[in-house]
Amino acid sequence: MRKCLALGLMxxxxxxxxxxxxxxxxxxAAPAKPAAAxxxxxxxxxxxxxxxxxxxxxxxxxxxxRVIVGFAPGGATDTAARLIQQVLGKxxxxxPTVIIENKPGGGSLLAANTVYNSEPKDGTAIxxxxxxxxxxxxxxxxxxxxxxxxxxxxxxxxxxxxxxATRPDSGINTIQDIxxxxxxxxxxxxxxxxxxxxxxxxxxxxxxTNFKIITGYPGGAAQRLAVKNxxxxxxxxxFETVSGIERPMVEGPxxxxxxxxxxxxxxxDDPLLQGVPSALDLARTDADRExxxxxxxxxxxxxxxxxxxxxPQDRVAAMLRALEQAHKDPDLAxxxxxxxxxxxxxxxxxxxxxxxxxxxxxPESKAKLKDLLQ
Amino acid sequence: MLxxxxxxxxxxxxxxxxxLMLLGIAVGFAVGILPGIGxxxxxxxxxxxxxxxxxxxxxxxLLGMYSVTSTTGDITSILFGVPGESISAATIxxxxxxxxxxxxxxxxxxxxxxSLVGAVVGAxxxxxxxxxxxxxxxxxxSPEFFALALLGITFVAALSGGNRLKGLVAGGIGLVxxxxxxxxxxxIERYTFGQVALWEGLGLVPIVVGLFAIPEIIELWMxxxxxxxxxIGKLGGVWQGIKDTFIHLGITFRCSMIGTFIGIIxxxxxxxxxxxxxxxxxxxxxxxxxxxxxxxxGVLGPGAANNSGAGGALIPTIAFGVPxxxxxxxxxxxxxxxxxxxxxxxxxxxLPLTFSMVWxxxxxxxxxxxxxxxFLNHLAKITYLRAALLIPILITLVYLGGYVDANSFxxxxxxxxxxxxxxxxxxxxxxxxxLVLGLVLGPLVERxxxxxxxxxxxxxxxRPLVVLILLIAAAVLxxxxxxxxxxxxxxxxxxx
Numbered sequence: 115m116r117k118c119l120a121l122g123l124m125x126x127x128x129x130x131x132x133x134x135x136x137x138x139x140x141x142x143a144a145p146a147k148p149a150a151a152x153x154x155x156x157x158x159x160x161x162x163x164x165x166x167x168x169x170x171x172x173x174x175x176x177x178x179x180r181v182i183v184g185f186a187p188g189g190a191t192d193t194a195a196r197l198i199q200q201v202l203g204k205x206x207x208x209x210p211t212v213i214i215e216n217k218p219g220g221g222s223l224l225a226a227n228t229v230y231n232s233e234p235k236d237g238t239a240i241x242x243x244x245x246x247x248x249x250x251x252x253x254x255x256x257x258x259x260x261x262x263x264x265x266x267x268x269x270x271x272x273x274x275x276x277x278x279a280t281r282p283d284s285g286i287n288t289i290q291d292i293x294x295x296x297x298x299x300x301x302x303x304x305x306x307x308x309x310x311x312x313x314x315x316x317x318x319x320x321x322x323t324n325f326k327i328i329t330g331y332p333g334g335a336a337q338r339l340a341v342k343n344x345x346x347x348x349x350x351x352x353f354e355t356v357s358g359i360e361r362p363m364v365e366g367p368x369x370x371x372x373x374x375x376x377x378x379x380x381x382x383d384d385p386l387l388q389g390v391p392s393a394l395d396l397a398r399t400d401a402d403r404e405x406x407x408x409x410x411x412x413x414x415x416x417x418x419x420x421x422x423x424x425x426p427q428d429r430v431a432a433m434l435r436a437l438e439q440a441h442k443d444p445d446l447a448x449x450x451x452x453x454x455x456x457x458x459x460x461x462x463x464x465x466x467x468x469x470x471x472x473x474x475x476x477p478e479s480k481a482k483l484k485d486l487l488q
Numbered sequence: 489m490l491x492x493x494x495x496x497x498x499x500x501x502x503x504x505x506x507x508l509m510l511l512g513i514a515v516g517f518a519v520g521i522l523p524g525i526g527x528x529x530x531x532x533x534x535x536x537x538x539x540x541x542x543x544x545x546x547x548x549x550l551l552g553m554y555s556v557t558s559t560t561g562d563i564t565s566i567l568f569g570v571p572g573e574s575i576s577a578a579t580i581x582x583x584x585x586x587x588x589x590x591x592x593x594x595x596x597x598x599x600x601x602x603s604l605v606g607a608v609v610g611a612x613x614x615x616x617x618x619x620x621x622x623x624x625x626x627x628x629x630s631p632e633f634f635a636l637a638l639l640g641i642t643f644v645a646a647l648s649g650g651n652r653l654k655g656l657v658a659g660g661i662g663l664v665x666x667x668x669x670x671x672x673x674x675x676i677e678r679y680t681f682g683q684v685a686l687w688e689g690l691g692l693v694p695i696v697v698g699l700f701a702i703p704e705i706i707e708l709w710m711x712x713x714x715x716x717x718x719x720i721g722k723l724g725g726v727w728q729g730i731k732d733t734f735i736h737l738g739i740t741f742r743c744s745m746i747g748t749f750i751g752i753i754x755x756x757x758x759x760x761x762x763x764x765x766x767x768x769x770x771x772x773x774x775x776x777x778x779x780x781x782x783x784x785x786g787v788l789g790p791g792a793a794n795n796s797g798a799g800g801a802l803i804p805t806i807a808f809g810v811p812x813x814x815x816x817x818x819x820x821x822x823x824x825x826x827x828x829x830x831x832x833x834x835x836x837x838x839l840p841l842t843f844s845m846v847w848x849x850x851x852x853x854x855x856x857x858x859x860x861x862x863f864l865n866h867l868a869k870i871t872y873l874r875a876a877l878l879i880p881i882l883i884t885l886v887y888l889g890g891y892v893d894a895n896s897f898x899x900x901x902x903x904x905x906x907x908x909x910x911x912x913x914x915x916x917x918x919x920x921x922x923l924v925l926g927l928v929l930g931p932l933v934e935r936x937x938x939x940x941x942x943x944x945x946x947x948x949x950x951r952p953l954v955v956l957i958l959l960i961a962a963a964v965l966x967x968x969x970x971x972x973x974x975x976x977x978x979x980x981x982x983x984x
Contacts, residue, residue: 187818188820199536217896219687342808422602
């Protein structure tokens with residue numbers, strides 16, 4: 115009987131040790147190398163740079179950096195985060211252990227709020243969440259408890275555009291078929307504020323298309339299953355989804371759908387988009403174009419990583435350099451290729467610029483978008 | 489087909505695959521035996537390690553872990569009344585009373601053996617169903633999901649024990665609780681009290697843990713004795729439980745089939761399967777008086793369905809990329825990492841890989857059951873431990889389980905709140921399973937009735953499959969009372 119108790123206690127202790135880093139687990143980082151002390155560094159400027167680097171390395175050595183991902187483990191989003199996590203540690207001065215911590219909720223709003231308000235501001239907690247939250251802030255959506263202008267943006271995972279596809283057997287073959295013809299096209303959606311809802315809603319307002327958005331599907335996969343089983347006539351999502359994991363839906367012998375429109379600033383270089391009209395080209399007024407641009411801007415810096423305000427500048431700079439190097443790492447390239455993921459990151463200032471564009475939309479556009487997307 | 493079936497089996501026994509599966513089993517065992525902490529946590533913890541593996545190895549590792557936790561989840565349900573997994577809560581209803589009567593060994597034996605039968609039956613059903621899986625899944629659209637969820641709700645009556653009215657009200661409360669969160673159509677906040685953490689609704693794990701485990705722990709504390717109130721010698725042993733599985737083979741077999749098919753349908757999954765099969769076990773038994781008090785048939789049903797559903801749940805995941813639960817979502821992550829494309833190919837050209845996954849589930853179950861049988865009688869002795877020794881460990885684990893489910897302290901608060909509600913329900917003699925069933929099915933009913941109406945208006949009620957499922961629901965609901973009335977009239981007729 116004593117044995118049982120001891121066993122139970124041991125198990126409990128083991129569990130606590132495991133559960134401490136919650137749902138993540140670290141990739142074993144290589145033992146830290148002391149930063150090369152430049153004995154010959156005579157120039158004061160060089161010396162300060164080396165000192166700063168050493169200070170950052172001293173801080174991170176032996177520590178754990180948590181990437182707080184706003185989505186559940188598994189699936190494309192979490193996997194992209196984990197691919198980066200695998201290589202990130204070795205590029206940060208001091209080689210800390212990097213782990214993923216999943217904090218799903220509110221389409222990653224919970225993670226964005228928590229990192230901004232209550233996670234440590236010493237550079238050991240990085241937020242990774244949906245870029246569309248910036249637009250949510252701009253239009254004054256409910257529940258937003260952060261200011262995107264204050265977030266210290268590091269690097270996004272990829273940039274993409276929005277697109278809509280139809281089942282040709284539904285009788286709809288081009289976007290013109292549902293523009294001013296009285297014909298309606300049902301599209302499946304997993305909720306407002308997502309890529310399954312915002313593009314068709316904005317296109318309805320800007321181009322006069324007639325998408326009938328059916329909300330309530332429990333997620334992206336269920337949304338696309340509704341297209342495969344013919345329940346709806348089409349769907350809208352990011353081009354990244356269709357060019358990656360769902361490519362067989364639009365290409366090859368088992369294809370069921372055809373892309374009829376894309377919306378964004380720049381078309382990705384992919385044969386799938388050849389001859390497909392751009393929403394910006396079809397728009398007639400500047401106001402309409404601004405709506406479409408506003409909806410697609412967040413897609414330019416998908417899955418951004420960011421430090422909350424207050425993290426010291428030298429650590430922000432070091433983390434930024436680490437992410438730049440990580441994205442050049444051949445190990446990441448190989449893993450990304452195997453996983454069919456196409457990283458095309460934007461970094462710090464580039465992201466801040468897009469964020470500013472979103473936050474400084476005209477009051478009319480903001481009001482209109484709030485009306486459409488809330 | 490048969491070649492792929494055999495090739496898949498042989499694949500499991502190749503060298504890096506088998507040891508990795510055994511490692512997965514060991515990890516799953518260590519985590520799964522701890523109450524409240526389930527396979528999603530274990531798998532998320534282990535996900536970083538699959539980066540370096542080949543696809544078959546990664547799936548063997550993860551699925552080995554998963555298969556064990558659905559079995560070990562039953563163990564904690566029976567021993568402590570604490571569900572090890574949200575999919576093993578139904579095992580508590582009869583399993584834990586058995587442990588209290590000193591029949592822990594018998595209940596464990598029954599749960600393990602039915603798990604094994606479930607896994608094997610599930611694998612073979614799946615193999616036989618592969619040719620029809622694609623059309624089967626594609627023929628289920630939102631109206632059919634709605635009808636199925638409604639059918640599930642009709643089982644509330646069978647889960648109500650003696651008091652149908654209380655059962656119906658508890659089921660209704662479950663449906664109301666399911667409304668917490670953003671509504672799936674317009675994204676309007678309902679009963680969230682400004683908490684973003686509540687937008688996705690109430691977590692199933694903290695509620696189930698609170699509802700079932702906390703009243704048990706408090707009761708144990710108040711009594712100050714051990715879990716088992718009486719000692720039964722040989723009769724309560726493991727062998728009896730194993731024999732029970734084959735004495736009631738009909739129930740075990742049918743519940744295995746229920747588990748597999750509910751698993752195949754995307755969106756339903758294990759949380760529904762366990763309750764439906766429990767309800768089936770109750771309804772199909774001529775003598776229902778002992779259910780809820782410690783009837784071994786109430787252990788066999790959910791035990792079998794849990795493990796057969798594991799194989800079934802693979803199908804929507806691999807063939808359509810629609811994960812049925814969090815574990816399958818994590819498995820999809822492993823798919824992406826290894827560049828394996830979920831899709832129809834998994835049922836044709838990649839069939840050996842699919843079958844190797846199914847076989848991993850079967851073999852892992854056999855290994856687990858074999859290991860468990862070795863020390864099950866010792867495990868059952870935990871129920872004779874003094875309460876003072878058990879309670880601190882149980883409470884810690886219960887709250888840890890609540891926390892790690894969503895990395896949120898709110899979940900711990902929820903577990904506590906539902907612990908109080910659970911105690912109140914026990915005190916007032918209200919059945920708890922209907923509440924859980926309402927909570928699980930509420931979102932499905934709501935979601936699909938709105939989608940169906942928006943797409944087809946009321947025409948969705950006339951689709952052939954919907955009509956068929958609704959007729960079955962009507963039969964489930966009214967047949968027992970019709971039979972009773974019929975019997976009464978026959979008696980009156982004879983007497984007259």
